[in-house]
Structures are given as structure tokens and as C-alpha cells.
Amino acid sequence: MESVICTVDVVLLTLRAGSLQVALYMRDKAPFQGAWALPGGYVHVEADEDAEQAAARVLHEKTGIVSPYLEQLATFSGRARDPRGWSVSISYYALVPVKVIEQAERSDLKLVGVEQLKSLPFDHLQIIHAALERVRSKSTYSSLPVYLCNEQFTLPQLQTVYETLLNEPINKVSFRRKMDELGILEPVIGAVETGKANRPAQYYRVKAQFRHTLSQSGRGLNPGS
């Protein structure tokens, strides 16, 4: 039985300057040494309990980041995707506020807008596209986008995050109804946004029990409705 190369890759997404961006890592080894690609690596059977632990380890080693949310995306596999041989990439995705990536201060990491991506080593472009599709579809009916926010945020700020992900304006009333339904937010007592012309906005944060878990609602948030 010829063996299969078993790797994990992580699509780390963030919002910067109003655009959805993906973190790319400069590869320090062949193949594609020196090229920018998804942070990834071999499964280490001695160190890793399972593929999710491998993904968390690789993400931390390559980017310095520990993500509170890491979900399996899909597995990409086959004879043609890696010049080293028949390979499997068990792919994960993570979402963090941009601050977390900036604070890691890694010179071998850069952020690229997902609309600007042209070609990447392996099938990493395809993996990123699958992650975008998953994130967008999951954002319509879950609390997933809050992982892109800082610890405290106003409802208008959170609505903008949802609108950027869904790439559509959302009606304010149905957005707030959806947030009530998801039940993930709590007001930060005494914290209001000041220095703006209009009425100061209350700051919110995610309730402790939802900081590593999604809340989902039956019906989707329909952009434009």
C-alpha cells in the first residue's frame, strides 16, 4: 500500500478596511518555496490527537495565532494537487479580528483581499473559494460573523460586518430581530460610543457561552429584506 501524504491547511479570514481578506504565509520549504500560500503542514502522528488539533497547531506555528473558532471545511485530495505525490489536505477555516493578526507581527504573513487573489500553489485558490462560500452561506443563519469583531462592538458595526460578508445591504429592523433570535449578545454596562453627531450607540459583547460556539437560527437573514 503506497502511502498518502496527509496535510492540513487553514483559511484564516479577517476584515480589514471594509474588505474580506485571507492570510497567506510565505512557504519556507519546497515545493513552492518562497511562494505565498495557505498556512499548512503535515499531520504529526506523534503530536496531534486528530486533524483539528493538527490544524490548530499548524496555524499557531505558522501565524502565531490561536483562533477561538476553527471549523473543518472539506478535504481536498488526489494525485494531481501536490508534486510530492497522492495527497490529502484536510482543510479548516478560522475567522479573527484583524487586530489579532496585526499583533502577531509576522513578516512571513500577509493579508490579501479575497477579490485580489489570482493564482496560488496547489489547489489553495479552490480551497479559499470553498471557504468563502461556506462563510457566506453560514453567515445568513448564524452568529459566525461575530468572530471578525473586536471584543466590544455596536450593533451598527456588527451590521456592517454582516453586510460586508453577504455583500448586500440588510434592513436594520430584520437585522436586529435576527440578533435577538440568535441570543448571543449582552450589553457592556456603561459602555457607549461617543464623539459622534447622532445618538450614542451601546456597546455589546458576545455572551461567554458563545465565544467558541455558533448560535444558529432556523430561517436565514435575507439580504435586502
Place this chain on the structure above:
Amino acid sequence: MESVICTVDVVLLTLRAGSLQVALYMRDKAPFQGAWALPGGYVHVEADEDAEQAAARVLHEKTGIVSPYLEQLATFSGRARDPRGWSVSISYYALVPVKVIEQAERSDLKLVGVEQLKSLPFDHLQIIHAALERVRSKSTYSSLPVYLCNEQFTLPQLQTVYETLLNEPINKVSFRRKMDELGILEPVIGAVETGKANRPAQYYRVKAQFRHTLSQSGRGLNPGS
């Protein structure tokens, strides 16, 4: 680099006597020789182009079945799930009419109601539960359940299939609106159900372009609505 055992498993689902059932295969090799488990096997790097081809090959070898619909479910992995060592199961699911399984006439294959399953080798029970969750959630907004139907079926028959999967009654009017929206059905000219007391029902079939692809709609089918 110690190597990882790379396998594929297939959750083959069908409807029999109004209940959702899964096909189990009697294992002919260790580990768990003689036990009933999901049809599965090693990826063959010489024969298989990718994991999906491996899953289709293994399904055919172990059950005699070629499924028109085969979708990747998730990858189950780790040190503990297989006594042979650190392993990966890239898992797929498929849906076929029960006739297809009966015609295969395999004595090493049996159907078990998904509610009757107790324990299974490896983490196969967990894989089946993940498949059920996926199938149920996907059935609310897609044409997935038609893969359980014979070539021709009436709308009341199809509605019963949806209701069995969703485990809830569905309003007839919203069910028919949803079918119109999905746009997958065409009437079979001249074919009506006869021999029943009430008005004869028209037979339908799936349009050619949807026999291997799902049609999805934005809003889900809300059971009870």
C-alpha cells in the same frame, strides 16, 4: 514522518417501509472481521484519482451499487478511531431508492433503520449521525430527497419522502410551491396513478440536468408551515 492510514467510508441511505435506513457491510477482514460496519476501504493511490473516486470505487466493490449522487460529508481522523494506527476516514454519503439495494442482492449487505443503530466499529455511528444531520438540513432547501425515489413518482409520494426525512408533516401548498421553485420535475406524459379511489395523480420524473446535481432554493421548507 510516520504515515497516516488513509481510508474512505460511505453512508448509503435509503427509505424502506417508510423508515430511513443505512446499508451496513459485513467486514471480511480484521479489524472487526465479521462485524457490520459502513462500506469502506483504503485509498488506492494507483487506481484512484482522488478521494471521491475512491469512495465510488469502494461503494461499488462492497455493495455493487453506483450512486448518481455522492457527496463528501466530512473527514474523521485521529489516533484513537482505528486500532491499526493514526487514521483518516474521508466520509461520503449517498442516497438511492431501496430497489437499487435489493437488486444488488448482496448477502454481505443489510439495511438497518437509523433509529435502531446501537454500536458500530470505529466511529461509524458518529459518521452516520453526521450524515443524518446533513441530509435533514439539506432536505429543507434542496432537491436532495428525490434521490430516494424511483424513476417515476407522484407529488404525494415525494411529499411523503420529504416528511419522512424531516420527521414532520409539511403543508401541501407550501410543498408544491417549493417544488415549483426548485424546478427539477417534469410530468411523465400519459402516466397517471390509477386504481385509487380519489382523483388519479400525475407521475413526475427528475429533469435530465438534475439527475446528478442538486437544485437549491434560498429559503428553507419550514415543516408545519
